[in-house]
Amino acid sequence: MLKQIRTIVRKYGVLLFFLIFFLYGMAVVRDYGISWDEAAERESSLINFGYVLPQARELVTDTVNYHGLPALHDYYLRYYGVAGQFPTVLAEYLYQFRFNYQQVYLLRHMYTFFVFWTACIFFYLICKSFTHSLDFSLTGVFLLISSPRILADSFYNIKDLLFLSLFIITLFFGLQLLRKQTVIRLLAFGFFGGLCTNCRIVGAIPVICCVLLLGV
Secondary structure (H helix, E strand, C coil), rough: HHHHHHHHHHHHHHHHHHHHHHHHHHHHHHHHHCCCCCCHHHHHHHHHHHHHCCCHHHHCCCEEHHHHHHCCCHHHCCCCHHHHHHHHHHHHHCCCCCHHHHHHHHHHHHHHHHHHHHHHHHHHHHHHHCCCHHHHHHHHHHHCCCHHHHHHHHHCCCCCHHHHHHHHHHHHHHHHHCCCHHHHHHHHHHHHHHHHHHHHHHHHHHHHHHHHHHHC
């Protein structure tokens, strides 16, 4: 009986680990306030979204007024990439920008955590590919999420933690591509590599390294 329990735990332990982590995140996400640069990040993502989808600029609500925002080519932060934040603005747009400010930033916090949670799964897969050990791989993920700064920022830092998350996912697909070149892996690596580079210019490092290694 004990042997069967151990087998079940090892078989479903990874799923249980990530499920508990996800439920924990959803339980505490409301406990975090707004960081000092979140308003600027949202403004930047709104301006870029309005450039990509001009009809969005026609909407005026309590939380969005494009008439009071500059055009992208006049915006002083126009060189900062916000493509990774587009899903949050798209969600607002689909709701006709009727979210109040509390809902807007709660949505962004939940999105930031969800992307980080997803990246932790990819980090587990990276560890597993090197260690071939479930225990060591879960330990690696635990060490990552147990960092107080990283864990706290995973709820409200939609710039740096989003970059970290995209960097991890890009590394995973880069390693996969180095092991075996397929069209799907190439497209996935290119997509996430592009998002990572858009978020922070140093996100191009894994892309450059992968290209150089493939060329050797």
